[in-house]
Amino acid sequence: MTADRRLTLHVNGITHSCEVEPRMTLADCLREKLDLTGTHLGCEHGVCGACTVIVDGAAVRSCLMFAVQARDSMITTVEGLAASDTLSDLQQAFHDHFALQCGFCTPGFLTTAEAFLSENPSPTRGEVQSAISGNICRCTGYVPIIDAIVDTAKRRLESGK
Amino acid sequence: MKPPKFDYFAPDSVERALALIAEHGDHARFLAGGQSLVPMMNFRVATPSALIDLNGIADLRGIRIDDEHRLHIGAMTRTREIEMDAQIARANPLLHAAVPNIAHMQIRNRGTIGGSLAHADPAAELPAIVLVCGAAIQIVGPGGRRSVGAMDFFEGIFETALRDGEIISEIVFPTWPAARSWAFDEISRREGDFAMVGIAAWFDLDASGKISASGLAAIGAGDTPLRLSSGEQILIGRSPGADVFARAAEAAATDLQPASDIHASAEYRREVGEVLVQRCLQTAWERSS
Numbered sequence: 001m002t003a004d005r006r007l008t009l010h011v012n013g014i015t016h017s018c019e020v021e022p023r024m025t026l027a028d029c030l031r032e033k034l035d036l037t038g039t040h041l042g043c044e045h046g047v048c049g050a051c052t053v054i055v056d057g058a059a060v061r062s063c064l065m066f067a068v069q070a071r072d073s074m075i076t077t078v079e080g081l082a083a084s085d086t087l088s089d090l091q092q093a094f095h096d097h098f099a100l101q102c103g104f105c106t107p108g109f110l111t112t113a114e115a116f117l118s119e120n121p122s123p124t125r126g127e128v129q130s131a132i133s134g135n136i137c138r139c140t141g142y143v144p145i146i147d148a149i150v151d152t153a154k155r156r157l158e159s160g161k
Numbered sequence: 162m163k164p165p166k167f168d169y170f171a172p173d174s175v176e177r178a179l180a181l182i183a184e185h186g187d188h189a190r191f192l193a194g195g196q197s198l199v200p201m202m203n204f205r206v207a208t209p210s211a212l213i214d215l216n217g218i219a220d221l222r223g224i225r226i227d228d229e230h231r232l233h234i235g236a237m238t239r240t241r242e243i244e245m246d247a248q249i250a251r252a253n254p255l256l257h258a259a260v261p262n263i264a265h266m267q268i269r270n271r272g273t274i275g276g277s278l279a280h281a282d283p284a285a286e287l288p289a290i291v292l293v294c295g296a297a298i299q300i301v302g303p304g305g306r307r308s309v310g311a312m313d314f315f316e317g318i319f320e321t322a323l324r325d326g327e328i329i330s331e332i333v334f335p336t337w338p339a340a341r342s343w344a345f346d347e348i349s350r351r352e353g354d355f356a357m358v359g360i361a362a363w364f365d366l367d368a369s370g371k372i373s374a375s376g377l378a379a380i381g382a383g384d385t386p387l388r389l390s391s392g393e394q395i396l397i398g399r400s401p402g403a404d405v406f407a408r409a410a411e412a413a414a415t416d417l418q419p420a421s422d423i424h425a426s427a428e429y430r431r432e433v434g435e436v437l438v439q440r441c442l443q444t445a446w447e448r449s450s
Contacts (some may be wrong), residue, residue, distance in 0.1 A: 022166075022168065023165065049265070063199075063203070068169055130266075133265055
């Protein structure tokens with residue numbers, strides 16, 4: 001039973017089929033089986049937040065979930081935040097606010113912020129700080145990231161999206 | 162940083178889960194939210210031969226308040242569900258206030274109340290809340306169903322009254338008096354880190370305005386969450402006030418059993434514990450008066 005399992009995964013609106021060992025984490029499955037390498041692996045024990053993806057609307061650590069556990073779920077990765085070569089409004093805000101440098105942590109921040117804003121469309125700055133407290137950035141610093149998220153929330157409210 | 166091989170089963174009923182753990186023996190483990198077990202597996206500190214995943218068992222999830230206003234929370238209810246549930250804010254405001262201190266949003270989206278209790282980390286918040294509220298932990302296993310009081314549940318670091326093959330099914334919190342004063346506070350280096358010390362406190366007043374019942378519990382200050390009975394006893398029969406709170410905090414600090422580690426020294430933890438007891442009692446009193 002440790003052998004590979006045939007698995008159907010719903011990622012970014014596309015249904016994929018793959019074979020995985022039970023021990024393969026969702027993060028490794030996304031990267032290695034589905035070639036969705038936007039999801040990054042930093043610490044692999046749930047501390048850094050780089051591997052955050054959205055599973056059934058909730059931001060989760062994909063390094064702490066096995067791929068077999070995601071078989072009936074709707075998954076969104078950073079690749080699913082905008083169509084093909086375009087940027088989402090949140091991604092554009094990260095660009096405008098210089099909210100990334102090396103970019104390693106960025107996919108985790110984006111997925112975390114997207115799930116958070118869908119739950120709380122008009123957050124205070126403090127709530128944004130708290131929401132991203134589980135994501136570690138080692139170069140940009142958090143202020144521009146918070147600015148980008150707060151700005152996105154404001155723009156979405158203004159445009160009624 | 163990858164877990165070793167294991168068998169995986171995803172039963173849809175408690176009965177099936179119990180049968181699977183019996184079949185796969187000593188090295189099989191139940192998987193709840195996985196926010197502690199999976200890191201341990203990734204580090205290969207835990208190497209279960211099989212995982213019995215409880216996430217598909219609908220009977221283990223849910224929040225309900227019974228006719229006597231007791232709060233029932235299914236063991237596989239996620240921490241984030243407790244945080245976002247409006248009825249818990251009334252049915253147990255202390256629990257509701259403690260939950261946002263647990264790790265980060267992404268962890269709370271997966272972690273479960275039953276998983277936290279079964280894991281029994283001495284710095285975890287939920288074990289202390291269960292302890293200070295005198296909740297009952299409902300257990301189902303090969304010997305049938307049983308209920309264990311929180312005082313008897315936590316036996317040591319990562320050690321509980323759960324025996325081989327048993328699952329927590331539900332946690333039952335006693336009725337919360339509407340007038341109860343309460344507070345939770347903890348000190349950690351960064352938001353979401355494990356607390357170096359944390360305190361949960363509540364007290365009730367009688368008709369004459371004297372404290373008739375109280376609860377004080379600490380996390381990060383011993384091998385298990387601790388009830389600080391020396392502090393509780395000081396409060397009983399006295400009127401709330403800064404002097405009484407200071408005396409209760411001093412007494413409560415004698416019940417702490419802190420250890421030194423890389424995060425904080427024992428001396429620091431004892432000092433902070435005393436300060437937090439005093440601060441919680443004051444906050445509780447100010448909020449309700």
